[in-house]
Amino acid sequence: MHEVLSKAKKTAVTPKNVLTVEGLKAYYINEHFGVRREVRAVDDISLTVQRNEVYGIAGESSSGKSSLIKTLAGAIRPPMRVVDGSVKFDFGGQSIDVYGAPEQLKPARWRHLSYIMQGSMNVLNPVRRVKHSFHDFAYRHMGLSGAAFWSKVRQHLERLGLDPDVLEAFPHQLSGGMRQRITIALATVCEPEFIIADEPTTALDVLVQQDVLGLIKDVQARMQASIIFVTHDMSVHAAITDRLAIMYAGRLAEEGATQALFDNPQHPYTAHLIGSLPRIGDVRVRKSLPGKPPALSDPPSGCRFHPRCPLAIERCSREVPLMQPSATGGRVACFRAGEVVAA
Amino acid sequence: MTDLLRLDHVTKLFPVGGFFSRRSMKAVDDVNFALSADKPEIFAIVGESGSGKSTLAKMMLGNEVPSSGQLSFDGTDVAAIRGRAAREAFMAKVQPVFQNPFEAFNPLTKLDEYLFATAHRFLGASNRGAREAAADAALQRVGLSLSEVRGRYSHELSGGQLQRIAVARALIPNPKLIVADEPVSMVDASLRMSIVNLFRELRDELKVSIIYITHDLATAYYISDRVIIMQKGKVIESGDARTVLEHPTQPYSIALKGAVLPPDPAAASAIIRQRQVVAG
Numbered sequence: 001m002h003e004v005l006s007k008a009k010k011t012a013v014t015p016k017n018v019l020t021v022e023g024l025k026a027y028y029i030n031e032h033f034g035v036r037r038e039v040r041a042v043d044d045i046s047l048t049v050q051r052n053e054v055y056g057i058a059g060e061s062s063s064g065k066s067s068l069i070k071t072l073a074g075a076i077r078p079p080m081r082v083v084d085g086s087v088k089f090d091f092g093g094q095s096i097d098v099y100g101a102p103e104q105l106k107p108a109r110w111r112h113l114s115y116i117m118q119g120s121m122n123v124l125n126p127v128r129r130v131k132h133s134f135h136d137f138a139y140r141h142m143g144l145s146g147a148a149f150w151s152k153v154r155q156h157l158e159r160l161g162l163d164p165d166v167l168e169a170f171p172h173q174l175s176g177g178m179r180q181r182i183t184i185a186l187a188t189v190c191e192p193e194f195i196i197a198d199e200p201t202t203a204l205d206v207l208v209q210q211d212v213l214g215l216i217k218d219v220q221a222r223m224q225a226s227i228i229f230v231t232h233d234m235s236v237h238a239a240i241t242d243r244l245a246i247m248y249a250g251r252l253a254e255e256g257a258t259q260a261l262f263d264n265p266q267h268p269y270t271a272h273l274i275g276s277l278p279r280i281g282d283v284r285v286r287k288s289l290p291g292k293p294p295a296l297s298d299p300p301s302g303c304r305f306h307p308r309c310p311l312a313i314e315r316c317s318r319e320v321p322l323m324q325p326s327a328t329g330g331r332v333a334c335f336r337a338g339e340v341v342a343a
Numbered sequence: 344m345t346d347l348l349r350l351d352h353v354t355k356l357f358p359v360g361g362f363f364s365r366r367s368m369k370a371v372d373d374v375n376f377a378l379s380a381d382k383p384e385i386f387a388i389v390g391e392s393g394s395g396k397s398t399l400a401k402m403m404l405g406n407e408v409p410s411s412g413q414l415s416f417d418g419t420d421v422a423a424i425r426g427r428a429a430r431e432a433f434m435a436k437v438q439p440v441f442q443n444p445f446e447a448f449n450p451l452t453k454l455d456e457y458l459f460a461t462a463h464r465f466l467g468a469s470n471r472g473a474r475e476a477a478a479d480a481a482l483q484r485v486g487l488s489l490s491e492v493r494g495r496y497s498h499e500l501s502g503g504q505l506q507r508i509a510v511a512r513a514l515i516p517n518p519k520l521i522v523a524d525e526p527v528s529m530v531d532a533s534l535r536m537s538i539v540n541l542f543r544e545l546r547d548e549l550k551v552s553i554i555y556i557t558h559d560l561a562t563a564y565y566i567s568d569r570v571i572i573m574q575k576g577k578v579i580e581s582g583d584a585r586t587v588l589e590h591p592t593q594p595y596s597i598a599l600k601g602a603v604l605p606p607d608p609a610a611a612s613a614i615i616r617q618r619q620v621v622a623g
Contacts (some may be wrong), residue, residue, distance in 0.1 A: 028399040060531040061502065176392075205391035206558060210602040232532055235604035239611035259608045269533075276536045277606040278565035280588050286565070288537035292501040308533075 017090060018194055018226045019049040024085035026071040033278070039173060039297045040069035041080070041229040043250040046062075046323070051193075052224040054217070055079050055195060056258065057232060058239030058273070060293050065230050065249040069196050072228065073115065074098040076103045089113065091193045111141040114187040116216070123183045124171040130182055131167035138189050156189045160215060177208035181215060187217045195220070197226045213240050234273055243330075249294045249304035252323060256330020268311050268333040271340045304336070311336045347380040347519055347552055348403065352412035355398050355576075360545070370393040371402070372576035373412070378520070380417070385542060387584060388569035389557060391599075395576040396556045400524045403554060406429070406440050410560070417519070435465045438513035442525040444505035448497040454505075455493050456571045457512050465516035481511040484549070485541055503534025510541060521545070522554045527562065539566050560603050564588045572596045 023046055028039040049055045056118040059065040070076050072087055087098040091112040096104045105113075117123050124133045134153050142149055152165040162181055171179055180200060187195055197216065201209040217240055221225050229241055237244050237258060245255040248267060254267040265271040276286045291308040294300055298305050306316035315335055327334040355371040358479055372395070378386060390396045401407040402414055408422045415421060416437060422432050430469040448454060458478035462468040467571040468477055479489040485507040497505055506526060513521050521540070527535045535544060543566055545551045557563050572595070580587055580596045591597045604611040 060533060062560070174497060206389065206560070206599060206602045210604075210615060211618075214612045214617075217612075217615055235611060236534065237605050238606055238608045239604045240617045262606065262608050273532055276363070276532070278536075278539075278561040279605055280564045280600065280603065283565070286536045288535070288540060292504060292534065294530060298607055 001142060002159060003335065004168060016050050017048045018051050019047075019228075019289040020086075020088045020090070021047050021072065021096050021274065022086050023043060023084040024068075024071060024087060026067060026076060026080055027083050028067075028080045030079050037297065039294055040250050040299070042071050044085070045252055046085075047245060047252070047255065049194075049226050049228060051219075051226055053243065054227045056237040057228060057230045057247060057343055058232060058244060059247035060232055060236055061082050062249075062293055062296055063229050063247045063291075065247050065295060067196065067250075068199060068247070069228060069230055072098070073113065073196055074102060089194060109141075110137060110192065111190050112192050112262055113194045113196070114190065114192040116187045116195060116197040116200045118202055121171060123186065128170075129167065130169055130171065130174075133182075134167065134186060134189065137186055141190050153189060157185055159221065160185050160188075175208075177204055180204060180208075180212055184212070184215055184219065188225075189225065191223050191225075193225055197229045200229075202231060202233070208244045209236075212306050216240065220269055233249040234277055246273065248295055251304060253305065253331060254326070254329075254332045254334075255323070256326060256328055256332075260328040260330060264328045265340055266326040266328060266330070267305075267334045268309050268336070269305050299326055311339060345380050346415070347378045347417060348554075349377040349415045349451050349549075349611060350374050350412070351415075353399075353402065353409045353414050354411045355395070355402060355407060356410040363373075365586035367387040369576045370398040371409075373574075374399060374488070374573075374578050375570050376571060376578075376581065378552050378554075383552045385546055385555050385566050387554045387555045387557060387570040388564050388573060389560060389570055389599075390573035391558055394573040396573055397524055400439075400522050400556055403439060403520075403522050405433060418542075422522070431465065436519045438516065438518040438521050439508070440509050440513050440521060440523040440526045443529045444502055444509050445497060445529070447509055448505060452496075454495050454497060454500070455489065455506055456490075458492070458515065461512050461515045477515055478511075481514045482508070484514055484538075484545075485511045487511065491606075493536075501534065502530045506538050507529050507541065510538070510545075514545070514551075518551060518567040520552045520554065522556070524556045525558070526555070528557070535562075542566055560588055560600060570598065597598065 013215060023044055024042055025044055028041060045068060045196050045247040057065050071082060082099050086100060090098040091108065096108055098105055124130060139149055144152060155249045158163045162185060166182060192330050205214060241258045242257045244261050246253045248269055254270045262274055265274055272289055276288065278286060289308050294304055302317040303321050304317055306312040321333040321335050323331045323333045353371060353374045354369060356367040357370050358365055359368045360366050386394045398407060398523050402409055405421050413420055416433065424430050433587060455478060459474040460473040462477035466477055468474040475489060482488055482492060487507055490507060527538050530538055530566065539562055542553050546553060555567055567584040570584040570587050572576045579589060580593045591600050602616060
């Protein structure tokens with residue numbers, strides 16, 4: 001192993017940062033008959049999310065993005081383990097070290113930290129009315145008595161443009177878009193400071209997607225909440241995120257302001273992701289990358305993107321590029337950063 | 344007969360509701376179009392979920408029978424095909440590619456078995472050598488080779504590779520038409536364009552016509568020659584893909600195009616802000 005393990009850059013915890021992640025490493029560790037196998041799903045990731053910011057994480061399947069957000073939410077189970085690094089939340093003075101003092105996280109869940117998940121049917125109990133889901137998720141976190149709680153919930157639904165009567169409906173009576181709107185209402189009813197949104201619009205139709213994204217942005221702006229928004233769809237990132245991180249094979253490839261990243265991608269992988277998007281009115285032939293995303297159980301040496309990279313040099317297969325400040329004000333992990341021409 | 348595929352007033356009804364409140368729902372409502380046998384093309388069917396596009400695909404594959412109207416392939420009514428030989432002859436000419444390659448292939452079956460079985464069934468390749476030759480030739484067409492696929496299971500390959508194998512399998516019987524239902528929606532972003540570009544190569548080099556069913560207007564614009572836009576079972580707009588998608592005329596098509604998020608942060612965030620104004 002010639003891998004040079006990168007040193008996490010220490011970022012000072014300023015009150016502006018709601019989430020500070022430093023040098024986070026979370027591996028799936030399996031031991032069978034004395035043979036230890038590691039899958040480095042989250043490999044040395046440092047990032048910060050500020051108040052009132054939508055932070056996007058883009059990556060393909062098996063890029064480790066789901067493992068990353070599970071780790072951030074403190075929702076990992078064996079065989080996955082945090083090997084190194086820290087995840088710290090700061091909810092208006094109340095700071096929580098997810099892996100230093102995990103008992104602090106439990107009371108903060110849903111009150112301060114909530115989730116919008118992809119499959120709304122996995123969130124809403126299919127055999128009970130929607131109101132029971134609200135009761136199950138939010139009642140004990142709100143600290144309100146029965147009547148006050150329900151009037152708060154109805155008020156919240158109205159503000160989101162939903163008819164409060166949906167509380168009496170069963171999930172199967174509602175359309176997919178309506179169910180996803182309800183999961184958004186459910187995740188925001190406690191007005192949390194931090195929301196993790198995992199592919200919330202992937203299963204939706206174009207028109208509904210536009211509406212649901214608008215709703216998320218709307219709620220976020222009103223509550224001044226921070227959102228980590230995970231999706232593989234770069235167009236959705238373009239629409240909703242303020243800053244964007246590109247993940248490849250368990251590591252961050254690039255991070256920066258969304259507009260700068262789209263205008264001037266520094267990493268060849270980012271350039272490809274953006275350049276290969278078809279758009280109406282443009283008939284140029286889009287190229288695809290050779291090869292396939294690497295398996296996390298057996299990643300390539302050096303820069304994990306080098307076998308597919310059009311700009312790869314000999315050094316890329318030996319050394320791991322560290323995240324460094326990029327020319328456009330973000331961070332990038334590439335030896336040839338800046339030489340990228342947008343496709 | 345110069346029409347490869349011809350749909351005349353094709354309608355499909357599905358019964359909905361319970362035993363005492365039986366109604367029928369028009370999943371596909373009076374659809375007409377024809378694909379020429381002389382000029383291979385990529386024909387896109389665009390619509391949201393519930394627009395009837397997948398039901399239309401099932402009828403083209405002969406898995407569903409139209410409730411009224413006629414769907415004919417190479418001059419024969421697909422619904423009237425009887426007998427195993429005629430059915431297999433039809434299946435050899437019309438091949439499907441499905442949405443989710445991880446579901447299309449049984450995880451416990453080796454992938455090469457699918458290719459060999461298809462070669463055996465449709466080409467009559469009775470010995471191992473002939474089957475392997477047919478499988479390898481098809482895999483070469485999609486940029487793979489038999490040595491990469493032999494003995495592999497579906498979990499060992501990426502979605503993009505599996506979808507290529509699905510296309511290779513569809514190519515073995517030398518089909519005239521491939522019906523691809525959302526073939527790239529489950530494929531990773533960096534591999535998606537390779538599948539889309541592959542369809543274009545098949546059209547140009549193998550002269551295969553492709554029915555490309557999708558909800559994604561941008562890829563439909565990128566590869567297709569003609570397009571129909573469906574809403575609630577009806578074709579609401581049709582014609583040359585570039586013309587229709589650049590200048591849609593129907594309110595629904597305009598709304599659909601307006602909701603497509605462009606890969607440009609300023610323009611895309613303006614689109615979702617529009618919705619907020621409407622709702623507010």
